[in-house]
Amino acid sequence: xxxxxxxxxxxxxxxxxxxxxxxxxxxxxxxxxxxxxxxxxxxxxxxxxxxxxxxxxxxxxxxxxxxxxxxxxxxxxxxxxxxxxxxxxxxxxxxxxxxxxxxxxxxxxxxxxxxxxxxxxxxxxxxxxxxxxxxxxxxxxxxxxxxxxxxxxxxxxxxxxxxxxxxxxxxxxxxxxxxxxxxxxxxxxxxxxxxxxxxxxxxxxxxxxxxxxxxxxxxxxxxxxxxxxxxxxxxxxxxxxxxxxxxxxxxxxxxxxxxxxxxxxxxxxxxxxxxxxxxxxxxxxxxxxxxxxxxxxxxxxxxxxxxxxxxxxxxxxxxxxxxxxxxxxxx
Amino acid sequence: xxxxxxxxxxxxxxxxxxxxxxxxxxxxxxxxxxxxxxxxxxxxxxxxxxxxxxxxxxxxxxxxxxxxxxxxxxxxxxxxxxxxxxxxxxxxxxxxxxxxxxxxxxxxxxxxxxxxxxxxxxxxxxxxxxxxxxxxxxxxxxxxxxxxxxxxxxxxxxxxxxxxxxxxxxxxxxxxxxxxxxxxxxxxxxxxxxxxxxxxxxxxxxxxxxxxxxxxxxxxxxxxxxxxxxxxxxxxxxxxxxxxxxxxxxxxxxxxxxxxxxxxxxxxxxxxxxxxxxxxxxxxxxxxxxxxxxxxxxxxxxxxxxxxxxxxxxxxxxxxxxxxxxxxxxx
DNA sequence: TTGAAAGCGCTAACAT
DNA sequence: ATGTTAGCGCTTTCAA
Numbered sequence: 106x107x108x109x110x111x112x113x114x115x116x117x118x119x120x121x122x123x124x125x126x127x128x129x130x131x132x133x134x135x136x137x138x139x140x141x142x143x144x145x146x147x148x149x150x151x152x153x154x155x156x157x158x159x160x161x162x163x164x165x166x167x168x169x170x171x172x173x174x175x176x177x178x179x180x181x182x183x184x185x186x187x188x189x190x191x192x193x194x195x196x197x198x199x200x201x202x203x204x205x206x207x208x209x210x211x212x213x214x215x216x217x218x219x220x221x222x223x224x225x226x227x228x229x230x231x232x233x234x235x236x237x238x239x240x241x242x243x244x245x246x247x248x249x250x251x252x253x254x255x256x257x258x259x260x261x262x263x264x265x266x267x268x269x270x271x272x273x274x275x276x277x278x279x280x281x282x283x284x285x286x287x288x289x290x291x292x293x294x295x296x297x298x299x300x301x302x303x304x305x306x307x308x309x310x311x312x313x314x315x316x317x318x319x320x321x322x323x324x325x326x327x328x329x330x331x332x333x334x335x336x337x338x339x340x341x342x343x344x345x346x347x348x349x350x351x352x353x354x355x356x357x358x359x360x361x362x363x364x365x366x367x368x369x370x371x372x373x374x375x376x377x378x379x380x381x382x383x384x385x386x387x388x389x390x391x392x393x394x395x396x397x398x399x400x401x402x403x404x405x406x407x408x409x410x411x412x413x414x415x416x417x418x419x420x421x422x423x424x425x426x427x428x429x430x431x432x433x434x435x436x
Numbered sequence: 437x438x439x440x441x442x443x444x445x446x447x448x449x450x451x452x453x454x455x456x457x458x459x460x461x462x463x464x465x466x467x468x469x470x471x472x473x474x475x476x477x478x479x480x481x482x483x484x485x486x487x488x489x490x491x492x493x494x495x496x497x498x499x500x501x502x503x504x505x506x507x508x509x510x511x512x513x514x515x516x517x518x519x520x521x522x523x524x525x526x527x528x529x530x531x532x533x534x535x536x537x538x539x540x541x542x543x544x545x546x547x548x549x550x551x552x553x554x555x556x557x558x559x560x561x562x563x564x565x566x567x568x569x570x571x572x573x574x575x576x577x578x579x580x581x582x583x584x585x586x587x588x589x590x591x592x593x594x595x596x597x598x599x600x601x602x603x604x605x606x607x608x609x610x611x612x613x614x615x616x617x618x619x620x621x622x623x624x625x626x627x628x629x630x631x632x633x634x635x636x637x638x639x640x641x642x643x644x645x646x647x648x649x650x651x652x653x654x655x656x657x658x659x660x661x662x663x664x665x666x667x668x669x670x671x672x673x674x675x676x677x678x679x680x681x682x683x684x685x686x687x688x689x690x691x692x693x694x695x696x697x698x699x700x701x702x703x704x705x706x707x708x709x710x711x712x713x714x715x716x717x718x719x720x721x722x723x724x725x726x727x728x729x730x731x732x733x734x735x736x737x738x739x740x741x742x743x744x745x746x747x748x749x750x751x752x753x754x755x756x757x758x759x760x761x762x763x764x765x766x767x
Numbered sequence: 768t769t770g771a772a773a774g775c776g777c778t779a780a781c782a783t
Numbered sequence: 784a785t786g787t788t789a790g791c792g793c794t795t796t797c798a799a
Contacts, residue, residue: 113791114793123769123770125771125794126770127768127769129795130769130794138769142769157792158791159552159553160791161495161775161794162792162793163491164489164491164492164495164793164794165774165792165793165794166793166795167775167794178518179519179710181510184510187509187538188536191541192540192541203535205518205534207518207522207523208519209519210522327715327716357691360691360692363694379510380657383656384662385658385661386657444776445777445778446777454785455785455786456776456786458785458786468784473784491775494777495775495778495792496779498778498791
């Protein structure tokens with residue numbers, strides 16, 4: 106069974122008693138074949154279990170219609186973005202080729218794989234590569250950077266207004282009556298600098314310069330746990346955290362130490378990842394607009410490929426606050 | 437820059453002043469070209485920035501050397517498996533093609549994509565498809581099922597001895613002095629039935645039939661949290677949980693309710709996912725041998741493709757216990 | 768509406 | 784050691 110050669114276009118043509126060209130047209134849903142022929146071809150194809158060979162197709166047409174996506178497999182928010190990208194790719198005529206960054210497979214390797222697959226454009230999720238490397242890459246093919254802020258001549262960037270996001274968090278907490286608000290940051294992670302700045306500016310705007318307190322954090326639960334421990338000696342009444350994953354580490358340490366959330370300390374995360382939505386976490390957080398971001402990323406990549414004129418290289422998507430159970434007035 | 441046509445084999449041949457065949461040989465590192473020619477070709481290729489076109493190559497050679505991998509993008513343990521698969525694929529001469537299952541993209545769609553890419557074999561991580569569908573698929577190409585137990589004529593299965601895993605967990609707890617040990621199960625998830633059975637058998641073996649208590653759980657933090665709440669009214673002294681993710685939900689609810697872990701209740705997870713290893717979670721768990729499983733999965737797929745004789749269709753990898761901080765003698 | 772022929776970039780079989 | 788030829792499965796002229 107497995108050894109039967111796959112059916113080819115020629116097989117279908119023979120069986121349907123027409124030329125290859127006609128079969129080609131029909132398979133691509135192009136006009137130019139009579140309804141009668143169309144039906145015959147379709148029948149023959151079905152009977153033979155024919156599936157077009159994308160490689161040959163692409164080889165001939167000189168295009169792959171493949172968009173490469175580089176993502177961090179350990180990163181929950183990237184999972185959300187990939188989910189969005191798949192949805193956005195529907196009906197565009199382009200396919201996604203995934204390439205994961207793992208602890209043992211770095212970004213350049215992930216990118217190399219996609220280039221070899223002849224992807225026409227690349228979408229990079231929170232890439233760690235240096236700006237110079239990204240710029241060089243963008244000389245070869247369109248590159249869309251998602252969820253990281255970079256400036257490069259040929260780079261398209263779709264990102265959240267991260268500073269605004271943190272301002273929303275601080276404003277929310279201030280509105281609740283907080284003023285001793287700390288920030289657990291993301292270190293050198295993409296977006297961390299902007300979020301730090303947003304926090305600082307918002308605190309300043311409210312006249313709480315004296316309360317500004319930035320604790321070194323990171324992107325993982327572990328980083329959050331460590332940061333929370335550092336906070337234990339001198340608790341603020343509220344904490345904004347770099348991301349949801351880090352925030353769960355914070356919550357965990359607070360729980361273990363009998364610190365009520367939001368009773369004693371309020372916690373606000375960032376990303377609105379699936380983590381935050383879990384009933385027992387129920388984290389107040391800043392939501393990045395994943396559908397908008399992924400739709401735009403795809404649209405941008407395709408526009409570059411099809412030479413559609415584009416004005417802005419950078420697109421900044423506004424975030425919004427999602428109030429859940431970890432924020433309340435100070436006691 | 438971007439518009440320059442990519443260099444082809446012919447370009448390199450012209451530039452090096454040799455035939456295409458020679459270039460082809462050199463690029464594939466095959467013997468049959470003089471060192472002098474080899475150098476000239478390599479120089480020319482470098483000068484032109486030539487990269488072989490894998491599609492054309494594969495079209496011609498009739499093979500894609502592509503192994504399709506279907507995984508759940510929201511599933512932390514799958515992330516570990518994919519990481520292992522990438523490492524295992526190094527130096528095999530085969531490449532991995534990833535296809536994700538997302539909330540909006542089901543398994544059959546993920547598989548369809550890979551088939552269209554002309555993958556030669558498929559590796560499915562904890563597939564949800566029905567046995568009949570998997571069997572039908574296996575008629576078309578070699579299929580290796582990872583981390584799920586299925587029986588089908590042409591299916592290769594690599595999985596952990598899940599019943600043994602739960603026996604290890606129960607034995608460990610019994611050795612510590614526990615006898616009121618509950619199990620939060622995984623419902624209909626892959627592996628759940630075996631783990632339930634392992635729990636039941638181990639309890640029976642220790643003569644604790646009267647203490648057998650199975651609580652409906654699931655794969656997510658949420659499921660774990662719900663199950664833990666169900667337990668609150670009548671706490672056992674120890675709980676074995678379907679997987680680590682679910683166990684973190686359990687831990688969280690216990691923390692919130694002031695229940696000491698492991699003081700009041702011991703908790704043992706399953707998977708040894710990156711989650712369990714986090715310092716602040718520090719979960720005692722059953723480790724699946726990811727390197728062994730992924731190495732075997734790859735080897736099996738390749739063996740099928742190369743008609744290497746294989747005796748067993750099913751390979752059962754032994755798990756082992758990883759003792760961390762969530763298990764201790766009952767108080 | 769249909770078909771014949773050329774060729775995408777490459778490898779394989781066969782010459783030399 | 785090197786070159787020539789044919790053709791993988793498809794799309795794309797172009798002609799009928």
